[in-house]
Amino acid sequence: MINNNPQDPLAELITTYNELNSSVIEALHEEPSPLEFMRFVARNTPFVIRGGASNWKATQTWSPAYLSEHLGDEPVNVAVTPLGYVLSNADSPTLYEDGTLVFAKPWEESQPFTEFLNYIIQQEKDPSSLQGEVHYAQTQNDNLRDEYASLFNHVQPDISFARIALQQKSPDAINLWIGNSQSTTALHKDNYENIYVQILGKKHFVLLPPHCRPCVNEKLLRPASYKRVVNDDDDPSPLLLSETTGHVLSKLKLELDKIEEASESGHGENSGLVPFATWDPEDDGPSGDYATPYSKLAQPVKVTLEPGDMLYLPAMWYHKVSQSCNPEEGICVAVNYWYDMEFAGPLYPFSAFVRSVYESQQHK
Amino acid sequence: MINNNPQDPLAELITTYNELNSSVIEALHEEPSPLEFMRFVARNTPFVIRGGASNWKATQTWSPAYLSEHLGDEPVNVAVTPLGYVLSNADSPTLYEDGTLVFAKPWEESQPFTEFLNYIIQQEKDPSSLQGEVHYAQTQNDNLRDEYASLFNHVQPDISFARIALQQKSPDAINLWIGNSQSTTALHKDNYENIYVQILGKKHFVLLPPHCRPCVNEKLLRPASYKRVVNDDDDPSPLLLSETTGHVLSKLKLELDKIEEASESGHGENSGLVPFATWDPEDDGPSGDYATPYSKLAQPVKVTLEPGDMLYLPAMWYHKVSQSCNPEEGICVAVNYWYDMEFAGPLYPFSAFVRSVYESQQHK
Numbered sequence: 001m002i003n004n005n006p007q008d009p010l011a012e013l014i015t016t017y018n019e020l021n022s023s024v025i026e027a028l029h030e031e032p033s034p035l036e037f038m039r040f041v042a043r044n045t046p047f048v049i050r051g052g053a054s055n056w057k058a059t060q061t062w063s064p065a066y067l068s069e070h071l072g073d074e075p076v077n078v079a080v081t082p083l084g085y086v087l088s089n090a091d092s093p094t095l096y097e098d099g100t101l102v103f104a105k106p107w108e109e110s111q112p113f114t115e116f117l118n119y120i121i122q123q124e125k126d127p128s129s130l131q132g133e134v135h136y137a138q139t140q141n142d143n144l145r146d147e148y149a150s151l152f153n154h155v156q157p158d159i160s161f162a163r164i165a166l167q168q169k170s171p172d173a174i175n176l177w178i179g180n181s182q183s184t185t186a187l188h189k190d191n192y193e194n195i196y197v198q199i200l201g202k203k204h205f206v207l208l209p210p211h212c213r214p215c216v217n218e219k220l221l222r223p224a225s226y227k228r229v230v231n232d233d234d235d236p237s238p239l240l241l242s243e244t245t246g247h248v249l250s251k252l253k254l255e256l257d258k259i260e261e262a263s264e265s266g267h268g269e270n271s272g273l274v275p276f277a278t279w280d281p282e283d284d285g286p287s288g289d290y291a292t293p294y295s296k297l298a299q300p301v302k303v304t305l306e307p308g309d310m311l312y313l314p315a316m317w318y319h320k321v322s323q324s325c326n327p328e329e330g331i332c333v334a335v336n337y338w339y340d341m342e343f344a345g346p347l348y349p350f351s352a353f354v355r356s357v358y359e360s361q362q363h364k
Numbered sequence: 365m366i367n368n369n370p371q372d373p374l375a376e377l378i379t380t381y382n383e384l385n386s387s388v389i390e391a392l393h394e395e396p397s398p399l400e401f402m403r404f405v406a407r408n409t410p411f412v413i414r415g416g417a418s419n420w421k422a423t424q425t426w427s428p429a430y431l432s433e434h435l436g437d438e439p440v441n442v443a444v445t446p447l448g449y450v451l452s453n454a455d456s457p458t459l460y461e462d463g464t465l466v467f468a469k470p471w472e473e474s475q476p477f478t479e480f481l482n483y484i485i486q487q488e489k490d491p492s493s494l495q496g497e498v499h500y501a502q503t504q505n506d507n508l509r510d511e512y513a514s515l516f517n518h519v520q521p522d523i524s525f526a527r528i529a530l531q532q533k534s535p536d537a538i539n540l541w542i543g544n545s546q547s548t549t550a551l552h553k554d555n556y557e558n559i560y561v562q563i564l565g566k567k568h569f570v571l572l573p574p575h576c577r578p579c580v581n582e583k584l585l586r587p588a589s590y591k592r593v594v595n596d597d598d599d600p601s602p603l604l605l606s607e608t609t610g611h612v613l614s615k616l617k618l619e620l621d622k623i624e625e626a627s628e629s630g631h632g633e634n635s636g637l638v639p640f641a642t643w644d645p646e647d648d649g650p651s652g653d654y655a656t657p658y659s660k661l662a663q664p665v666k667v668t669l670e671p672g673d674m675l676y677l678p679a680m681w682y683h684k685v686s687q688s689c690n691p692e693e694g695i696c697v698a699v700n701y702w703y704d705m706e707f708a709g710p711l712y713p714f715s716a717f718v719r720s721v722y723e724s725q726q727h728k
Contacts, residue, residue, distance in 0.1 A: 009720035017713040035399045035529065042406035043709030165399065211710065211717075345407030346575065349381040350714045353575075356373035357721055 010214045010358060014297040017211060021045065023299040025207075028052070034164035037312070041165065041193065044314045044347055046207055046301060053197045054308030058154040062199055064121055064331055067151075067178075071113040076147060077139050078116050079106035081226055082252050083123075083132035083182060092186035093221060093278045096254060103221035103274040106136075107228050107252055117178075121330035124180040133252065136183040142173040144335060151176070155335050159195045159310075162339055166193060171337040178333050180325055187216060187277045187320040191348075192338040194313040198305035201325040201332030206281050207301040210316035210351040214294040214358040216277035223257040223274050281320060305334075315341035316351050374578045374722060378661040381575060385409065387663040389571075392416070398528035401676070405529065405557065408678045408711055410571055410665060417561045418672030422518040426563055428485055428695055431515075431542075435477040440511060441503050442480050443470035445590055446616050447487075447496035447546060456550035457585060457642045460618060467585035467638040470500075471592050471616055481542075485694035488544040497616065500547040506537040508699060515540070523559045523674075523701050530557060535701040542697050544689055551580060551641045551684040555712075556702040558677040562669035565689040565696030570645050571665040574680035574715040578658040578722040580641035587621040587638050645684060669698075679705035680715050 026047040032040070040047055053059050081104070094104035111119075119135050137143075144152055158171055172192065181201075189210065196203070208215065229251045259272035278290040281300045305311055313319055323332040341348075390411040396404070404411055417423050445468070458468035475483075483499050501507075508516055522535055536556065545565075553574065560567070572579065593615045623636035642654040645664045669675055677683055687696040705712075 007720060007724070009717055009724055012720055013713055013717040016716055017710075020712065021708050035402055038399055038402040038406060039529075039531075042402060043706060045709060165403075167403075209710075211713070342407060344385050345409060346381075346573075346714055347710055348384065349377055349575070350710055352380055353373055353377040353718070356371060356376055360371070360373055 010294060010354070010361070011297060013211055013354070014215070014294060017209065018297070018299050021209075023301050025301050025303045031310075032161055034161045037161040038165040040312060041314065041342075044209070044317075046303070046314055046317065047312050048303050048305065049310040049312075050306075051308045052310035053156075053199075056155055056197075056199075056308075058151070058199050058333075058335070059308045061154065062333060064117060064329055067333075068114050068117055070150065071148075073112035073114055075110040076113045076116055076137055077108055077143070078111045079108055079136045079138055080228070080252065081106045081134050081136075083127070083134050091188070093219075093276055094224070094254065096222075096224060096256070101219065101221055101278060102224040102254070102256065103276050104254055105223065105225045105257075107226040109228070111135075117331065120178070120180040123182065124325050124330035125327075127182070134179075134182040136177075136179040138175075138177050138179065138183070138185075140173070140175045142175065144174040144176040148176045155197070159337050162193065162195055162337070166339050166342075168339050172340050173338040175336050175338070176333070177336070178331060179323065180331055181323055183323060183332070185319075185321040187280060187318050189316050189318045190338070191315060191341050193315050193341050194311075195337040195339075196305065196311040196313055197335045197337075198307050198309050198311075199333040199335060200307055200329055201323055202307075203305045203332065203334055204322045204324070205301075205303050205305070205311065205313070206320040207303070207313065208281065208298055208318040210318075210347070211354045212294075212298050212318060213351070213354050214292060215279065215281075215298040216318060217279040217290045217292045217295070218275050218355075219278050220271065220273035221276050221278075222259070223272065224254050225257055226252045227255050229253050277318060316347065374658060374718070374725070375661060377575055377718070378579070378658060381573065382661070382663050385573075387665050389665050389667045395674075396525055398525045401525045402529040404676060405678065405706075408573070408681075410667070410678055410681065411676050412667050412669065413674040413676075414670075415672045416674035417520075417563075420519055420561075420563075420672075422515070422563050422697075422699070423672045425518065426697060428481060428693055431697075432478050432481055434514065435512075437476035437478055439474040440477045440480055440501055441472055441507070442475045443472055443500045443502055444592070444616065445470045445498050445500075447491070447498050455552070457583075457640055458588070458618065460586075460588060460620070465583065465585055465642060466588040466618070466620065467640050468618055469587065469589045469621075471590040473592070475499075481695065484542070484544040487546065488689050488694035489691075491546070498543075498546040500541075500543040502539075502541050502543065502547070502549075504537065504539045506539065508538040508540040512540045519561070519699050526557065526559055526701065526703055530703050530706075532703050536704050537702040539700050539702070540697070541700070542695060543687065544695055545687055547687060547696070549683075549685040551644060551682050553680050553682045554702070555679060555705055557679050557705050558675075559701040559703075560669065560675040560677055561699045561701075562671050562673050562675075563697040563699060564671055564693055565687055566671075567669045567696065567698055568686045568688070569665075569667050569669070569675065569677070570684040571667070571677065572645060572662055572682040574682075574711070575718045576658075576662050576682060577715070577718050578656060579643060579645075579662040580682055581643040581654045581656045581659070582639050582719075583642050584635065584637035585640050585642075586623070587636065588618050589621055590616045591619050593617050641682060680711065 028047055028049045031049060031052055092104055093101050096102040116135060279295050281298060303311065325332050392411055392413045395413060395416055456468055457465050460466040480499055480501065643659050645662060667675065689696050
């Protein structure tokens with residue numbers, strides 16, 4: 001419920017910020033100096049560097065053929081989710097069979113790289129030709145210095161302006177993302193300063209500043225995980241069906257995670273429940289159900305990264321990410337660098353404060 | 365009244381900030397680079413540079429004799445307030461004769477510089493020898509590039525690390541402060557990034573971050589001004605008397621400013637009333653009356669500037685300032701540089717939000 005005060009402090013906060021900040025992202029055409037970067041960090045404001053990584057070896061040489069040849073049949077971790085059933089794929093709010101919203105985690109499996117790559121390319125060229133699954137290499141566990149280490153010297157080992165400004169020897173994680181236009185990431189935020197580099201295809205970001213917490217309708221969701229069903233006949237539980245044709249779309253089944261009984265009655269961090277945004281800032285349709293009275297006040301920053309572009313995504317900003325492929329390539333590839341954020345100063349306590357004001361208002 | 369929620373968001377904000385930030389100020393021993401400075405700006409965190417201005421001409425040459433010789437009988441603007449009657453002098457909350465707290469502004473008059481200087485030195489050496497008035501040159505109107513322009517080339521024209529980091533051609537104001545140990549400045553905040561440089565004597569700062577708004581008990585006060593009473597016999601209104609002896613302490617009289625009738629019933633910015641902190645973070649005694657339930661949560665940062673020290677006082681931080689003199693000099697002299705603050709980003713909307721949450725809570 002919206003605050004009944006003539007001046008609602010949360011509404012005032014969002015509108016004051018909007019008046020003082022542009023929702024059009026600033027575009028640079030070369031890397032900032034560490035000092036110039038630090039000014040953006042101080043303002044907790046995103047920017048894009050058009051062509052900032054256009055001379056990287058990755059940007060200049062990677063293609064499906066090159067990657068296939070380079071990685072061959074090396075096993076890679078692939079996140080698997082059903083196609084066309086949810087707005088987002090892995091790690092996203094999803095309707096469970098009992099009609100409640102749960103936090104759905106992907107099925108993860110190891111696939112030979114070439115098999116993974118061929119699947120996503122073929123799906124991109126002809127979605128109907130394949131089993132209804134989205135495959136996305138997106139482990140976010142520093143995979144470019146681990147699983148894909150043989151590709152690591154094709155990118156910069158760090159982003160020098162960020163390393164110097166933030167005084168960090170090395171990024172906390174460097175992640176490689178390989179998927180196609182079916183791969184999207186639901187609105188969420190991370191406690192990291194984030195530099196995103198597009199290598200192949202385009203990434204479409206929708207960004208909201210940290211104080212937009214009252215707009216995103218964060219809920220505590222039961223965690224659930226997709227499981228690959230091995231033998232249909234032995235498993236009587238319903239499979240995912242196409243809403244239009246009723247055909248079996250996937251052999252994936254969503255199962256609730258076991259939550260320890262002791263904590264089941266708990267709340268918040270100890271309950272095993274996952275706090276997650278449920279509002280989709282791009283959806284005026286059915287998921288508008290998840291809008292709060294504050295959602296309409298949000299002024300998202302939208303930016304599309306082309307190959308070679310770099311994005312500074314400031315700490316604690318909400319981001320929803322979707323992508324589109326060059327038809328000749330059929331894949332989207334990106335790399336991101338996570339640097340530890342500063343917990344001293346106003347940003348972190350401020351964001352926690354907005355959250356607790358909003359929550360205390362909900363409980364009235 | 366304090367919020368009755370089990371988790372009071374305002375109390376949580378103050379304690380979370382305290383857990384993540386030290387109340388001991390960081391001390392540097394040389395000027396930071398613009399990038400190092402920008403890291404402090406980003407954290408909105410003060411620091412002191414011990415001896416940062418020790419090689420300035422002002423620090424090396426100024427003394428009462430030097431200033432007296434240099435400025436002679438040039439007229440200077442002096443703020444005049446009664447001695448020993450209020451905790452702070454100019455621009456401070458003061459009890460009016462009707463028992464209400466008002467915002468007292470000083471009587472301002474022009475005095476020949478040498479006369480002004482001799483007064484404050486003699487008072488410092490023997491307070492009882494003089495009429496009960498505090499004299500303070502503190503106009504805060506860029507007086508070092510105007511009234512005291514002949515001294516301007518004794519200090520740096522700007523603070524280079526701040527000019528470069530904040531991308532400003534020149535400070536918005538450079539102010540000279542000359543007083544003695546009777547001159548104090550009540551707790552308040554400014555919308556400026558502030559660099560303070562101590563030249564003679566010591567300055568004692570008590571600092572509170574911007575989100576401590578709920579601790580300082582800001583009230584809307586009627587503005588009042590001290591007037592010098594020319595002829596006692598013609599003016600029947602009460603003079604300021606010593607609380608102990610009953611003697612006339614000063615020929616100054618506090619008069620309420622005229623507020624236009626149309627706005628008298630108004631509130632806030634248009635009412636003519638002055639919003640001002642009434643809590644004194646150093647006073648455990650009677651002025652403890654002005655503590656709020658949040659005041660005890662505040663962890664003030666305390667720092668004393670010696671001659672040649674520089675303080676970075678971040679934008680919107682509350683500061684109370686008192687001073688003490690070297691007995692051989694009998695005066696305190698400082699210079700401060702105001703740079704425009706950044707209104708984009710989280711700091712300004714955040715501070716306004718804390719204020720409106722606190723106020724909306726008061727109205728319940």
